[in-house]
Amino acid sequence: MDMALHLARPCASPSLRSESLTCRSSQGRQPAKLQFRSLRPRCDSSNASEAESADSLKASAVSRRQALVKGLVAGLAVPSFFGLQSASAEPSEAVDEKTRELQTDEINAYTYTYPVSIGQGKTLSWVESRKPERYSSAAPLAPDARQRIVSERIDLKNNLVISVSVGPPNSAFLKTNDINTWAPKAVAQSVLADKSTARMTMGQRVAEVSIVDAHKEEVDGVPYFYYEYLVQKSPTMMQGGVDVFRHSVAVTTEREGYLYSLNASTLDSRWDMMGPAFNETAKSFRITPPTEEYVPPYKDPWRFW
Template sequence: MKVLQDDTLAYRFEYPAATASGRPLPLVFSRKPERYSSAAPLTADARQRIVCELADLLDAVTVSVTVGPPAGMLKGRAPEAWSARQVAEQVLIDRSTQRTTTGQRVSLNSVEAAAAETRDDGTTYFLYEHVSQGSPTLRTLQLETYRHALAVTAVRPGLDGSPFLYTLNMSCPQEIWEDVRPAFERSVASFRLLPTTNAYVAPDKDPWRFF
């Protein structure tokens, strides 16, 4: 395992350098850690943004951290009232670009399991496993493929006290799921929101500043 720590948004996690069978996972940055305002949006509304991403192109393994305000069923409700499944479903919907004929966004992910736990830092973390339809990869050229993922979401208030969701998502093709699952589980278990320092930049500070 390797460690990634970002002081700008104050989070830390471990990520795998190899699979359970010992095969190397050469994850490299496709997006280096950055502030929320300059991060790439996942969808046109620019609500949830990718603040960090690593990828292994050969095995199609991705590790990403996204940040964004709550929406849908979570918006306007206290985080203490959220269930793990509600968090999982809303985060996945908010990541999706698929829409119905009425314009409502829908998720193409199936939530397999969801749970909440309070860790040693006193923060509640929402953990969930999900599966989605994927695309052909360098190793799998089948037209119909699936991706399996583990994710964890935690909540931190912005400058004005409104909540922001910090999500670590780790996904891979279904074919290598069992080989990477132990490392993914260790990664999501290691995810922490850190105490803020002078280097910290809240997501809602100058949200449209690009540098």
């Protein structure tokens, strides 16, 4: 992130000079001002300093020794001062990575972990809005909504969403069935095109998804495609004409001809706090060996036995 630094000119008269360092983000965020105070003598106090120097020569050796010790302590305290200033500039809320819960879905055979608390002992208010359910390939309500959500949890207070979807690949982006030939960005486009998250204008989709990053990793010989993206949402009455951006991280893999995707998102303004935790959630996503509860996505959706 490009940062513009402006150092205000210090005042020349006070004995306690104050310097302000303003950091202004190119993304339009509110500038943060760090105040640095340093002890400096007045410019018009040279005579008083000479008098004090003359008096100090008459002090005892013990006094000089004490003054030397105080000077050393003050010199060592300067790095600590700047260290405290840097720490205070960090967000007051940070996700506690030690408190995570495991989500297991035996119906669709996958697992992942998710954060349950943030800094200062605050607990995230997760609600399982959609319990794990089998995938249904019945005709979707919209032609671009073939990726079906099979489980979801939300935190309305902090505007957080974690969901898992299952659906077939989109042949417009993935030309072959060989997963080893798939490009990470093409996988992301295939999933996002079938999620129906864009606006609808006169029956036509308006592209509003921006893929920030996409890459592939192999875990135990299974390719996993990780991608980060922004979705532009319509403005609300509270926000006026300013569009809202949701920041998301996702991971997709393939099994039996279907894509399994985990998606974690929040408001872009909260990404600095939740982004690292959501990245860990994406990294933890794994498809697991099927159990007796497993229902393959290709099974007839109209048969429940």
